[in-house]
Amino acid sequence: MPTENKPEVLSLVVPVHNEEDTIDIFYQAIQDVKNQVKAEIDFHFIDDGSTDSTLSILRKLSDKDSHVHYVSFSRNFGKEAGLYAGLEQATGDYVAVMDVDLQDPPELLPEMLKEVQSGDYDAVGTRRADRKGEAKVRSWFSAQFYKWMNKISQTHLVDGARDYRVMTRQMVNAILAMSENQRFSKGIFTWVGFKTKYIPFENRERVAGNTSWSFWSLTKYAIEGIVSFSTMPLTIVTFLGMFTFGISILAGMFIVIRALISNTSVAGWPSMVTIMLFIGGIQMLSLGVIGRYIAAIFMETKRRPIYIAKEEK
The missing domain is CATH 3.90.550.10 (Spore Coat Polysaccharide Biosynthesis Protein SpsA; Chain A)
Structure with missing residues (x-):
């Protein structure tokens, strides 16, 4: 003072x-x-x-x-x-x-x-x-x-x-x-x-x-803010993983039971591709979110000025 x-x-x-x-x-x-x-x-x-x-x-x-x-x-x-x-x-x-x-x-x-x-x-x-x-x-x-x-x-x-x-x-x-x-x-x-x-x-x-x-620079700035002050995206990714895993278990049980009862094989290519794309999209999204946090850790560990x-x- x-x-x-x-x-x-x-x-x-x-x-x-x-x-x-x-x-x-x-x-x-x-x-x-x-x-x-x-x-x-x-x-x-x-x-x-x-x-x-x-x-x-x-x-x-x-x-x-x-x-x-x-x-x-x-x-x-x-x-x-x-x-x-x-x-x-x-x-x-x-x-x-x-x-x-x-x-x-x-x-x-x-x-x-x-x-x-x-x-x-x-x-x-x-x-x-x-x-x-x-x-x-x-x-x-x-x-x-x-x-x-x-x-x-x-x-x-x-x-x-x-x-x-x-x-x-x-x-x-x-x-x-x-x-x-x-x-x-x-x-x-x-x-x-x-x-x-x-x-x-x-x-x-x-x-x-x-x-x-620019709009893009503001978007990147907003992402940095979220990564810096919230871990909620990681929590969301965890719940998405649990949800898709649960759906896949139920779908597997349904396929097995239907095969035992009707003893017929169904082609179902459209539904199969849709499911694969959905799960693959969730995985890529999850990796992207996790990767953003890892990138932040990576930059911090360098200790650059x-x-x-x-x-x-």
């Missing part, structure tokens, strides 16, 4: 990837609310292997403002690695995680920090109250993910929750203690506990540029 003569510091962690169009706009938006924030603000931009002018802009911004710091990765490691690196670099008494595209409203920052500074909460997060402007299919799948994730996991995820939040130093240290390679921050933020409040806001479009999150920094200031 800060001394009496030293002002409190709020560190902003901002992962960026090919965001040359948004960085300056974001920086100015924070300046506009800076006087309302009762703490000194410093910036920690994490350049996740951008291929545009992102790094050049960060260099110029850092030269102009001593409160702007950045880390540039040697390649693209993903947003989760960027979040972890930013939390590692942040030195403030409080830490905020924000997206650079201004889909996270900067004007909420003073209220969020005030709630945490009061001591009533360890973190104040945000959640989207609606999904206006988002594709309906994408919104539906997102809603289903939160719904089923909360059913199969002991870690409760707030529907529409954003990574945008202000946290105490104690909570940040707890998150950093979880140095796992397969990261799902939304789950980690919840798993570590601490008293958290969520502020709803209306969905916003990007201020500029294009998102790097979450990210590699090429340049920082």
Whole structure:
């Protein structure tokens, strides 16, 4: 905690990837609310292997403002690695995680920090109250993910929750203690506990540029979240195996009894092929689910670093 003569510091962690169009706009938006924030603000931009002018802009911004710091990765490691690196670099008494595209409203920052500074909460997060402007299919799948994730996991995820939040130093240290390679921050933020409040806001479009999150990348991210915080798929596979085994026993008994009674052989090729395809499909599905968990174990046992920094200031 800060001394009496030293002002409190709020560190902003901002992962960026090919965001040359948004960085300056974001920086100015924070300046506009800076006087309302009762703490000194410093910036920690994490350049996740951008291929545009992102790094050049960060260099110029850092030269102009001593409160702007950045880390540039040697390649693209993903947003989760960027979040972890930013939390590692942040030195403030409080830490905020924000997206650079201004889909996270900067004007909420003073209220969020005030709630945490009061001591009533360890973190104040945000959640989207609606999904206006988002594709309906994408919104539906997102809603289903939160719904089923909360059913199969002991870690409760707030529907529409954003990574945008202000946290105490104690909570940040707890998150950093979880140095796992397969990261799902939304789950980690919840798993570590601490008293958290969520502020709803209306969905916003990007201020500029294009998102790097495709439907497929979001699907993979959702799968990582399920694997990281639930073993229910393995339980389902176990029950499927037991079910198909039971059906096969009953079917075998039926065939044997019918053969003894009627003493005739029935060709039954369509039904046989159907059964074989059904059981084979169940087996492949089961192997796929188990394989995904094994892959996660494999990646963890390698103990590779979450990210590699090429340049920082």
